Amino acid sequence: MELDVRNGYQGDIPFNKYPDFSQHGYQVLQELGRNREAGRTTYLAQTIKTNQKVVIKEFRLTHAIADLSGVKAYEREIQILQQLNHPQIPRYLDCFATAGNFYMLQEYKNALSLGLQRKFEPEEVKQIAISLLEILMYLQQRVNPIIHRDIKPENILVDEKLNAYLVDFGLAQNQGEKMTLSSLTEGTPGFISPEEYFGYSLTAASDLYSLGVTLICLITHTRAGDIHKLINPEYRGNFQHKLSPKISPYFKAWLLKMVAHKRQHRYANAAAALTALKPIAAIGNGTALETLTAAVKSRKKSFVFGLATLGTLALAGKNLAIAQSAVINTQVLEASDRASLNSHLNRLQKTRH
Known part of the structure; x- marks a missing residue:
């Protein structure tokens, strides 16, 4: 079987140690990734009947935070995913539970x-x-x-x-x-x-x-x-x-x-x-x-200033025609920025003569 690693985890659990989801109609192919602290593991699986690949996300409820926020994490994700329909967001497919664990199924993307x-x-x-x-x-x-x-x-x-x-x-x-x-x-x-x-x-x-x-x-x-x-x-x-x-x-x-x-x-x-x-x-x-x-644009302070009616620049003795344009910015320019900008524009204009 060709290894298909999505999340950088090599899936070092022996095949027979993968969870058995056959009663739910799925067979685990490999582990895709895990978050040990949060008690979450993601598997690549396929449906037993059609061999369609799916992603199964495991939530270990025994790792949940005492205030139950960890238990509710999967509910929140399912509620969000059920609202969404976009080709670049894997669709929510199904869910099921076992003793101590909850599993959510999503569409598999070959990426x-x-x-x-x-x-x-x-x-x-x-x-x-x-x-x-x-x-x-x-x-x-x-x-x-x-x-x-x-x-x-x-x-x-x-x-x-x-x-x-x-x-x-x-x-x-x-x-x-x-x-x-x-x-x-x-x-x-x-x-x-x-x-x-x-x-x-x-x-x-x-x-x-x-x-x-x-x-x-x-x-x-x-x-x-x-x-x-x-x-x-x-x-x-x-x-x-x-x-x-x-x-x-x-x-x-x-x-x-x-x-x-x-x-x-x-x-x-x-x-x-x-x-x-x-x-x-x-x-x-x-x-x-x-x-x-x-x-x-990369400065922390923003500015409002217009650059209009730019002429031509002479570069290495050749005239480079630049169409007149207006670049209007929607932020506030500091005095130091304005002075620097005016100085640079003056140098640009002198190259035309």
Whole structure:
């Protein structure tokens, strides 16, 4: 049997030690992953009658927290999944229980976890980002928007065509829903947003932070378990120095905006982030104007300033025609930013003469 590892766990339990689900109509093929602390194990199985592959998620109730929040985790996930119908979110299929354990069945996707040691080029990371943002748009544009709360490499599957799939909705909640005290300690430090880390309310921008950190892991080839090395004690990420100069200034600025410490400095939602990302080239040095714009966008403070009626730039004795345009930004520019911007524009204009 060919080993199909999704979550980086090699399934070292002997085949005859797998749970016997034959009375429920399923046969376990291999173990896909486990969370020992939470008492959860995920198996790849198939239906005995049709050989259709399914994913079975085991919840060991004996590991549940005393206040029953652990017992209710699977109920929360099932309730969320039953509301969803998206091709990139594995569907909920069924559930059953045995003595001390509860099992949830989901659709199987032939895709590998980003938690594995896999390397992607910047353009591939961009394609994965677009695929994930489309999922988040679906979640955020519902009548009752859903926040996933646990976006990280281990909870994202990617197939050979770079289509992404979002899994593990055990921590998901409707936007605006009040979090319990116990849920404040859940999630993965380094990937959860600063507002969740400090116990504040969540918005659509909260999942964007988690996605941004995940993408930075891919770009910088950083293991998810090492992401804490890029976070200081005040829970501020030091991501900029890790980003390769190979990526374009626009893409770098986009990534840094996704992981801005304050949520109001990020994109408001997945739709806004996707609109900004699509026209951006993932690699390349960019023009002087692109470099300037990207640098300004990556600053922590936002700004409002217009760039209009740009003429032509003379580069190496050749005139490069740049169409007149208006770039209107919707944030507040600090005095130092304005002075730097004006100085750079003056130098650009002098090159025309």
